Amino acid sequence: MxxxxxxxxxxxxxxxxxxxxxxxxxxxxxxxxxxMIVINPEKSRLAQKLGISAPGKYAIRIGK
Ligand SMILES: [Zn+2]
Structure with a gap:
């Protein structure tokens, strides 16, 4: 589980x-x-768009 x-x-x-x-x-x-898994935030357009600056696993959409 x-x-x-x-x-x-x-x-x-x-x-x-x-x-x-x-x-x-x-x-x-x-x-x-x-x-999404971000390995190289400086090379990822999506990471830059989402304001991600550290490698890791990130949610694409956050609920309220
Ligand atoms: Zn945080």
Whole structure:
């Protein structure tokens, strides 16, 4: 059984746990859709568009 992962509302990073390691924030949401893995944020147009600056796994859409 897979536990539903949460995404950070600030940086969209998908997180296992309760605090975003990037923002040091607990503003997480289980309501997100689609994800992408960013390896080279500086080379990814989509990452730049979404404001992603660190490699990782990110949600594409964040719910409210
Ligand atoms: Zn974050």
């Amino acid at each position: 897979v536990e539903k992962l949460k995404a950070c509302k600030n940086c969209r990073r998908i997180i296992e746990g309760n605090i975003c390691p990037v923002c040091k924030d607990s503003e997480l949401t289980p309501h997100w859709k689609g994800f």
